[in-house]
Amino acid sequence: MDAKDILLGLPKPTTTPTPHGHQLLPLPADKKSRPPKESQRKPDGISREVYALTGGLAPLMPSVDVNHLKRRAQSENEKITWQWLPFTSSARKDNLQLYHWVRVVNGVPPSGDYSFAKYNKSVDVIKYTDDEYEKHLTDPMWTKEETDELFDLCERFDLRFIVIADRFPTSRTVEELKSRYYSVCRAILIARAPAPGDIAGHPLVKDAYNISQDVERKRALSMVLSQTKQQERRDAEVLAEAKRISEARKAAKGTDELEVPAMTDTVPDDNDGAAAAVDSLSPSPNAQFTSGAIAPPVSEIASTLASLRMMRVYLRTHALEQMVQAASSSAGLRTIKRVEQTLQDLGVNLKPKVPTKAVCAEHLELRKEILTLLNLQKQLQYKEAEGSSYRDGLYAETPGTPPKRVQRAVEQDRTFVPDSFSFGGERMGKRDQKRKAPGRLLEGPPSPAQSKRPRKFKASDG
Amino acid sequence: MPQSSSSSKKHGTDQPDIGGPASKSQRTKMVKSSDDTEKKNLAKKLKELEISVPIVYGNIAFWLGKKASEYQSHKWTVYVRGGTNEDISVVVKRVVFQLHSSFNNPTRVVDGPPFELSESGWGEFEIVITLHFHNDVCEKPLHLYHHLKLYPEDDSGPMSTKKPVVVESYDEIVFTEPSEGFFSRVQNHPAVVVPRLPAGFALPPPVPLEDADKRRRGDTKDHTLSQWFSNFSEADELLKLAAARQQVQAHIATLRRQLSLIDGQHQQLKSASDMSKIGGRCSSSTGKVAFTSETGE
Numbered sequence: 136m137d138a139k140d141i142l143l144g145l146p147k148p149t150t151t152p153t154p155h156g157h158q159l160l161p162l163p164a165d166k167k168s169r170p171p172k173e174s175q176r177k178p179d180g181i182s183r184e185v186y187a188l189t190g191g192l193a194p195l196m197p198s199v200d201v202n203h204l205k206r207r208a209q210s211e212n213e214k215i216t217w218q219w220l221p222f223t224s225s226a227r228k229d230n231l232q233l234y235h236w237v238r239v240v241n242g243v244p245p246s247g248d249y250s251f252a253k254y255n256k257s258v259d260v261i262k263y264t265d266d267e268y269e270k271h272l273t274d275p276m277w278t279k280e281e282t283d284e285l286f287d288l289c290e291r292f293d294l295r296f297i298v299i300a301d302r303f304p305t306s307r308t309v310e311e312l313k314s315r316y317y318s319v320c321r322a323i324l325i326a327r328a329p330a331p332g333d334i335a336g337h338p339l340v341k342d343a344y345n346i347s348q349d350v351e352r353k354r355a356l357s358m359v360l361s362q363t364k365q366q367e368r369r370d371a372e373v374l375a376e377a378k379r380i381s382e383a384r385k386a387a388k389g390t391d392e393l394e395v396p397a398m399t400d401t402v403p404d405d406n407d408g409a410a411a412a413v414d415s416l417s418p419s420p421n422a423q424f425t426s427g428a429i430a431p432p433v434s435e436i437a438s439t440l441a442s443l444r445m446m447r448v449y450l451r452t453h454a455l456e457q458m459v460q461a462a463s464s465s466a467g468l469r470t471i472k473r474v475e476q477t478l479q480d481l482g483v484n485l486k487p488k489v490p491t492k493a494v495c496a497e498h499l500e501l502r503k504e505i506l507t508l509l510n511l512q513k514q515l516q517y518k519e520a521e522g523s524s525y526r527d528g529l530y531a532e533t534p535g536t537p538p539k540r541v542q543r544a545v546e547q548d549r550t551f552v553p554d555s556f557s558f559g560g561e562r563m564g565k566r567d568q569k570r571k572a573p574g575r576l577l578e579g580p581p582s583p584a585q586s587k588r589p590r591k592f593k594a595s596d597g
Numbered sequence: 598m599p600q601s602s603s604s605s606k607k608h609g610t611d612q613p614d615i616g617g618p619a620s621k622s623q624r625t626k627m628v629k630s631s632d633d634t635e636k637k638n639l640a641k642k643l644k645e646l647e648i649s650v651p652i653v654y655g656n657i658a659f660w661l662g663k664k665a666s667e668y669q670s671h672k673w674t675v676y677v678r679g680g681t682n683e684d685i686s687v688v689v690k691r692v693v694f695q696l697h698s699s700f701n702n703p704t705r706v707v708d709g710p711p712f713e714l715s716e717s718g719w720g721e722f723e724i725v726i727t728l729h730f731h732n733d734v735c736e737k738p739l740h741l742y743h744h745l746k747l748y749p750e751d752d753s754g755p756m757s758t759k760k761p762v763v764v765e766s767y768d769e770i771v772f773t774e775p776s777e778g779f780f781s782r783v784q785n786h787p788a789v790v791v792p793r794l795p796a797g798f799a800l801p802p803p804v805p806l807e808d809a810d811k812r813r814r815g816d817t818k819d820h821t822l823s824q825w826f827s828n829f830s831e832a833d834e835l836l837k838l839a840a841a842r843q844q845v846q847a848h849i850a851t852l853r854r855q856l857s858l859i860d861g862q863h864q865q866l867k868s869a870s871d872m873s874k875i876g877g878r879c880s881s882s883t884g885k886v887a888f889t890s891e892t893g894e
Contacts, residue, residue, distance in 0.1 A: 451769040481841040497838040
């Protein structure tokens, strides 16, 4: 006796496997044959076909634990049969006798209305009397017959206007039908209401149907629907462009507003295009100021002022920071460091200790003036370099007094300033001594880079 | 007010007033019609104005001395006060102090003046102070950042429990485009710097909402710690700035002089070299001439 035998019992000769898998053979009364028959019968809880998916009866252990399968509720207590029975539905107004399969429990068919009858909803279409029609609903475009017909159709087809339009005897568009229907309903509503305030909140009264709007809307929708891909792309482009222009225009308008008081010269307040406004902004500052380095910060400052105003609330120290940044926007890091060094030398705090409006304004002006100063110093150096270079060239034989005088005067003026004010000027002397020979610009054409090197030339050379 | 005058006319007797009842009604009519344009102009003016509130924020820290423990070595107070110790609650609705996360409930909300918070601890950290303003003032909050200082800068001997470490920063809150309500509410308040409206414009003074007593309590003039408050005077800084500017301007003038001088020199040299070019001097000079003409401009 092996496990199989224990589980299945000794197979009886009568229980032969058939092409259909296994077959339910009538259970004989003797107990010996029952166990194998049981196991060969389909297990309870799942249908035979489903079980067959597992490959028929499992020879050893059932792969599906029968207890885990859902048991149909009360399938043992009751007798379930299915019967082909007639039924009525409250949704039907006629006496049509229909039949369907019904699940009968213990011989008792189910009671109650047809389960789908509850979905038979319809619209309460207003019914007006002739009197009411005469009084409130007459319309030059509509006859009474038409209106009656319309309402009848509305009733029949539950306000499905597309269908109603189809069925309408005279050709009217959907929008016309809707307009007539809603205006009639609205008039009736207002006429029947005891007081106008009662129905003031009714959607029909508040937002009446607007036929032209509806027509337009549908037209627009159909246009959008029928747009070709090309048109779509073009529309998107145009919209993006428009957005960009309006934003630029807004920004330019903000700066324009502040530019006008700031600059006495004409900044044409043309709002034709943002580009035009911005363009007019940049050349004019250049025309105004002699030193080119000051020009760009003007627009920076203006836009900073605009953005500060937008903020509605800010700290004055923050504002000062922004303005300082804007004012030094054209300056490199080295220049900024120089400005700060200068401030320190002058005994001024880099960030004011008492940042009142006046103090901040003075501080900003001071910084701007220092920038101007540094620019001028740079210019002076360049000019001197130029001068010294061709002075040396021309007057090589005659180290004449005039050039020297100029240079010495220049140097004297410079020593007027405290030593620490320099940033390369005074130290020129030391560096020059390290240089080997005055081999200057005789070699090649002078370039701006080269003209920088003359800084190392001692002023009183030659 | 135009309104009141017209109503008085209705109720009152025909008093032989300054202008007489007839002209009064005329005046009323005139004012009413120009009211709109006046309102528009006022609104425009208000748009250009800014209201500023000077504030001082910082901390005062006392060493606890004998009572100090490892985790509670100092007792400190962080605060925001008016620049001249006036009551800023006319503008500030509440202040939120965000402390280090190691504190219990690190978000401390202070709903009325004095806007301060006292704690004890041992560590220095950044406190974010958020100012929330009244609805008619501004809807956006403003953030201040203060580094809590407990230990003195210099190790000048033993710490004293009597002399605290004080770090204060002065700043000003600037409100652009103030609303009419805000403007009229604060136009006479000592804590607020309100620019004068140009001649011809005026806002009616608001009905005082709180009694003077309540208002006084909000200022910090008699605060327990007021003896440690620093005095911030703009006069010193202004003087220094003015002096610095003068120096710089003088220097700029000098440089400009020099530049024009040199330009003149260069012109001379340029013309000289031109002449020499004509005269045909040494070969190097031609090179020089090329140079000058290039850079001579």
